[in-house]
Amino acid sequence: MSYRILDGGLGTTIQKMYSNNRQGNQTYIDHGFFSFNLTIDKKLLELANVHMEFLKNYSETLYTSHYQVSIPKLYKKLKNLNEIWHLLKISYEIPKCIMKFYGNDARNLSSFPSVFVSCGPMATYFQNKYEYYDLKCHPLYKNGIYENEIVDMYYKIQVQSLISLSPECIMFETFSLYDEIKSLIKVLNDLPSNVYSNICFGLSITCKDEKVTFGGCNIVEIFTLVSESRKFKYFGINCTYPKCISKVLQSLSTFNCANNNLEIIIKSNKGDIMYENGLPHVVEGAKMFFEYVDEWSKILPIAGIGGCCGVLPEDIGKLHRKKHNINSIIENQSMVKEEDLKFLIEKVIGDSEESCSNKHPGIEVKDLEKFYELVKNHKLE
Structure with a gap:
């Protein structure tokens, strides 16, 4: 099995960290920008420790904490584009530096990114x-008509902001609407190719069952759209109950031919929790996600496997043991101490501040004002 081991659920892990060391009602998960709150509130050592815990459990690629970062929503809070860019940059550079200084040397032998910059759908603007809503009751549809002008403007802002970080790859995660993906592709098509010549893109969907996404859209039709766009290197399945992923892969396997240019990535939910209408409930006696990997790999070549909701660093360690057929593991990079991470963070902050002083954040205030005007005119809030 040659798949790359990815990380697990950042939000899940941060939530556990704060529930184990809770002070009063302090939490960084159940409001606003979720994992990115650690960066906003300058809890950078905590963020670095979470990334490091996944590395210690043999994650070979890390995802950033940008998933919930809706730039228009964040600007309403901070009112400063340079500050926003600085925070975005720090949240990328922390996992990037962790992989650079402490990551497995095998990463240099592969073109697979060491860090994915995560970008959620426009649903993160509404928070x-x-x-996880069907398009029939989704705010991007008014009387059954898709709000394409607003969505196009939104992704222009998101994409240009994240590209300005000069990442290896941007992974657009947890998409479920066919029309929204078309809007994203339009924005990518409109960008001059030199703007992202050294950046690759991936897109992942969240599946309600083996046939449709949570938005009620046909999975195979979305896969075909993404493949034919020729804008993406990776196609992912994330935030999905692992039991239904095999049937999804079987459907996609009919397109796994010379005309398909996509590498498959899976970031499954843990397995003992199932989500309905965005709410979790326990599934007794369920198989865990890492128990499905042999089955998945027999259906299609899988480029990377990791976890989403419920998947902690120790679960990634179990995936590592499963992949290598071993009973126990020695913690990876156990010699890395908190002082090392503090030094790394100081370097990241210094380098990011220097970059921020001479690099444009990628968008202008007038872009945001135009978006807010569209939202107001279309009564989207």
């Missing part, structure tokens, strides 16, 4: 789990 209320709309990525």
Whole structure:
């Protein structure tokens, strides 16, 4: 099995960290920008420790904490584009430096990114789990008509902001609407190719069952759209109950031919928790996600496997043991101490501040004002 081991659920892990060391009602998960709150509130050592815990459990690629970062929503909070860019940059550079200084040397032998910059769907602007809503009750549809002008403007802002970080790869995660993916592709098509010549893109969907996404859109039709766009290197399945992933892969396997240019990535939910309408409930006696990997790999070549909701660093360690057929593991990079991470963070902050002083954040205030005007005119809030 040659798949790359990815990380697990950042939000899940941070939530556990704060529940184990809770002070009062302090939490960084159940409001606003979720994992990115650690960066906003300058809890950078905590963020670095979470990334490091996945590395210590043999993650070979890390995802950033940008998933919930809706730039228009963040600007309403901070009112400063340079500050926003600085925070975005720090959240990328922390896992990037961790992989650079402490990551497995095998990463240099592969073109697979060491860090994915995560970008959620426009549902993150509303901050209320709309990525799990059917299009019939989704705010991006008014009387059955898709709000393409607003969505196009939104992704222009998101994409240009994240490209300005000069990442290896941007992974657009947890998409469920066919029309929204078309809007994203339009924005990518409109960008001059030299703007992202050294950046690759991936897109992942969240599946309600083996046939449709949570938005009620046909999975195979979305896969075909993404493949034919020729804009993406990776196609992912994330935030999905692992039991249904095999049937999804079987459907996609009919397109796994010379005309398909996509590498498959899976970031499954843990397995003992199932989500309905964005709410979790326990599934007794369920198989865990890492128990499905042999089955998945027999259906299609899988480029990377990791976890989403419920998947902690120790679960990634179990995936590592499963992959290598071993009973126990020695913690990877156990010699790395908190002082090392503090030094790394100081370097990241210094380098990011220097970059911020001479690099444009990628968008202008007038872009945001135009977006807010569209939202107001279309009564989207």
